[in-house]
Amino acid sequence: MATTDKPLPHETEDSQPYWAKAKGGVLAIQRCADCGRLRHYPRLVCDNCHSLEADWIDASGRAVLHSWTVAHHAFHPGFAGDVPYVLATVELEEGPRALGILDCPADAGLKPGMAVTARFEQRADGASELHFAPA
Ligand SMILES: [Zn+2]
Incomplete structure (x- = not known):
């Protein structure tokens, strides 16, 4: 299979544990070791x-749809074959919000609060894309 020309994630010291878990299909959330606040995306402070x-916790993968938009234009040539697709912000069961591709057509009756489940699409180029599917 040909490799895609989609952009690759830029792993940093802060995000490396997230990407390592993602390769195993697990959505990890960063947790402050001092106050316990959960945060996503991974960051230093x-x-x-x-x-x-x-430190890190494994998320349940359960979430609800918060908002979404439908991408009709590929903002990167690597996604030209994917349009239209639904880009969704979800509220994870653990609290933080996350952004990913919703595996569902935009005209399928999407509603805020609908239950979704996280999964990772393992791309041929080695990247892991966060996706959500209706639960
Ligand atoms: Zn804190």
């Missing part, structure tokens, strides 16, 4: 207490 210390 806690929004709540400004601590630099963090």
